[in-house]
Amino acid sequence: MQDTLTALVAKAQPEFAALTTRPEFEAAKARYVGPNGELTALMKQMGTVPKDQRPALGKLINETKTRLQPLLDAALAQIETAELRAQLGPAVDPTLPSPDVGPGTYHPLTLVREEMCRILRKVGFTVADGPEVETEYYCFDALNTPADHPARDAQDTFYLPETAKFANVSKKNPEERYLLRTHTSSVQIRTMLKGEPPIRIVSPGRVYRRDTTDATHSANFHQLECLYVDKNVTVRDLKALLDYIFASLLGKDTKTRFRPHYFGYTEPSFEVDLTATHLPKVKKPWIEIGGCGMVDPTVFADVGYDPEVWSGYAFGMGLERLAMLLYGIDDIRYFYQNDVRFLKQFA
Amino acid sequence: MKISLNWLRDYVALDASHDEISRAITFLGFEVEQIIRTGAPKLANVVVGEVLVRDKHPNADKLSVCTVNLGDPLGVKTIVCGAQNYQVGDRVPVALPGAILPGNFEIKQSKIRGQSSDGMMCSAKELGISEDAAGLLILTDRPALGTPINDVLPPGDTVFDIEITPNRPDALSHLGIARELAAWFKLPLLYPQETFRGALPLDEPARPDLLRSVRVDSPEDCPLYTAHILSGIKIGPSPAWLQERLTAVGLRPINNVVDVGNYVMLETGQPLHAFDARKLGGASIVVRRAVAGEKLTTLDGKERVLTPHMLVIADATKPVVIAGIMGGVDSGVSPDTTDLVLECAFFKRQSIRATGKRLGLTSDSAYRYERGVDVHASLEAAYRAIDLILATAGGKVVGPAFHVGSDVPWEREIIVTHDYITEKLGFDIPAADMRAAFEALEFTITREEPTVHPARGPAWTVGIPSWRDDLDRPIDLVEEVLRLYGTDKIPAAVVSSPGLVGDDDPIVRFNRRVTDYLVGHDFNECVTYTLRPAKEIATWVSATAAQELALANPFVEDQSHLRPTLITGLLESLKLNQSRGVAATHLCETGRIFIERNGQNVECAAVGFIIAEPVAQRSWLKREPVDFYAAKHHVAALAAAAGIDLARQPLASGPGPLLGWQEGHSASVGNIDHGWTARFGLLDLAMVKALGIAGKVYAGSFAILPEKITGETARRRYADFSLLPAALRDIALVVDAATPASEVQKTLAKLARAAAATAFALEAVSAFDVYTGPGVPAGKKSLAFSLVFRSAERTLTDEEVNGVFQKVQDEVAATTPWQIRK
Incomplete structure (x- = not known):
């Protein structure tokens, strides 16, 4: 019997090792240890063996079983490995390109706007929004722009027909006309009318000028304006903000300077220049970047803030201009053409 | 200027x-x-020299070696020169070592082709006085040797x-x-001193035959009108100094009288006008509004048709000047003019601006009147002009002189304190410096007194001069002080940053969220123009939108309307990329659109995208083409960013076609009347093709009223979920081809819920197969759904699930027109 069992193991060993599929495995397993298997058949002979030999034989059979099991396990492991390997195709060529499109890209104007908003958020400014279709009051009157000011001319500003109705753009006076906002300063007015000081907002957005489209002009472009209203706001605070913004954006060595200027809604008013000789295509020592000033008391009075109590500053700039400066882009039309070769450069 | x-x-x-x-x-x-x-600019070490000897350079054909005499004490120098236009004996400018010529060109002792050279003889261009580089500047006046060149050349400007x-x-x-x-x-300012101060000569008889009367019929437009008569003048060219002045600032000299008028305007800012007295019919001047239909040919040769809004200077019968803007061709000064009427007037800026705008006409005079002329300095300017005309054209002033209008004396005072200015500036400028700034600008300090806090500096009563009408509040003086102090001296400071007083506007956050989503899904974010052509809107949106969204005053025809959709702009960008052979498939934009509803427009926040078939690009590995359900998936995500669950919305693929979208392959949901709207699917194949775009384009858009994005979403509540296994049952139904899957799905869910009642829960009913073909009758389709049941308390047994599932099947058979597919 011993010999029979040893022969059985010896026979099973190469058979198991040669198994390559699960059905083969199951069949082989059945041949030996299945209900009709050879080992099972031997066990069934147990009844024919004298009683005193049975324990020894039982032991022998068990030993054989124990010897067969690792062989079965190994065979199964080998098959599983082979099965997994079969799931793989040939090895990849990692140098082939992915056929998928992308990655997606943010528009450079979005990137610049969001960077400015992040910089400003750090010093307490939150982003405000307002309609692009505006009325004469919010765009001009409330900003101390006299009725006969050239900026209000139909030559420079887009108007909607007098019959036009905009259900969700409120008018201050029923007879005023709708127009396309020429600056985002109208958001300042709406924010001041809606809220209470102190106010710290940044309003980026699309604005419109009736202008020829060329390398530096566009019928619509984007501005970003800041408004701060509080007690005891000073010119020095305004300068500090501008220094902070441009040092954050362009590096610590960036300097800003104020040149006195005139805007109807600020007094005093300044134009802001910055040094940016490290930027591409910048040749002049000072680059004009925006306008700013202390909110004119007339504007405060108009929105019902006591100019004796409240003071504030405002700053505004063109986003295209800033993006052109930052990236060295020399034609504003590229922003609106969306050539994917252009868009992919800023991701 | x-x-x-x-x-x-x-x-x-x-x-x-x-x-x-x-x-x-x-x-x-x-x-x-x-x-x-x-x-010439200032040039050191450039002097007059004379060429004594001119020898050919031994080593260069085109160069000469010259001996040049610079006189005492500089003596005689040897200079190598390449010019050809001079002769021995000519006097020329010589730049010596140390001279720096324009262009930062420094002259050094040098060797040229082995011959040493002590300097350079110069052309006009090398000296920076003209573009003439043809040869040396020959000083034909033969100035003294060694004279510094700036003493010889005209001074320049x-x-x-x-x-x-x-x-x-x-x-x-x-x-x-x-x-x-x-x-x-901090230098004194010298005003011109007029000789004529308004006193008419007693020994000259008045000449009412030249000007009898001046009448102002429209004093609201013309508060002051003055006229003086100058007789016996002689028109001719202006003296050189006057011509030089005008030429320098870009004006063409015309004749002495016209030039004086321009000169005084550019000197004082006060426009003037001179009439030939002979040409004033009736020897009279009337300042009045034009009568409708009156005509005047202005100096630029154009005939102007006048309206009653326009102020004119007329003689007894007809307009001769458009007041303050431009004279007529017939009344001006001509070479044979001998008697002048000199007008010096003040016209209101609104009147000039309105007339100029109506006529599309401007001039140096109109430009100044439009912005405001100092009425209190008008007479000074007239006197100044009279002085200069008498000096350059001869003649004399004769009576009568006319002065029509009230001359209200100017008086304005602003009280401002040192403390106030300091408070506005945020840094201190000494009180003495502030006062000095006011005085330097010719503001008069009429009082200076201590304030309640004497340590904080004085209060000033500042008299504002008449030419500074722009100053009328203390804040205006803050700017004046700062201007003179120097805005470059504002001290640095740290930004104070208290906590945020709010959060970003919900629209801004929405835009960020959807842009992040789309960019994260491989879209290229675009920015396109808001203004679109009417035809495009009529084609892609609606004829009424093409009417209602028109601008009153478009600038160019193809930018005449507000955009009602982002899709057309994106298509334009797609086309541009395709035409340039650039691979572009996924484009998106966020921005405002304008939707017309029943004669009213609304401004909406919107996001849109297009997904185009990659047409020209080939790839070594193919991907599944994009389809309707990709567009649906993205739109659902965009709606979710605004807090809207698209799965809960009734989706319509009709009724009828949506302009611009392919019928049967697109859908719309929502209604802007209720706050938002979305569309997605395949764009109309023929319309896309008509644009010149190759391949199919899927698109999606979502628009919402800004006021509907509140940013305040209700805090979500956690719902318990079962950890026990689910039981699945599949059911396939044969339904009409037109029956929406959602209808079947909802019915099944309702029936299954009813069947399970309170015993356990129906977790989901989801479609997993749609089939048409053999085994399904024509005009029908088979929809297969998987029903998922689960209990929170126990593992469900087959019997109980089968029982419920059987009930569902019985109900379907009994209550719906659908056949269960076995």
């Missing part, structure tokens, strides 16, 4: 460099757009082209700019 430095020096002794003056103008608040230099802000009409003149520079450099 152009400002000549030589001219400025008539009023203020400026010896600062051009750069310093330019910087001063800049920091005074005027932008220097250009600096134009004429004549520097012209600053300055942009004047609209609040500063006083600076539209040389005197105005001189006043500012005098204040900046």
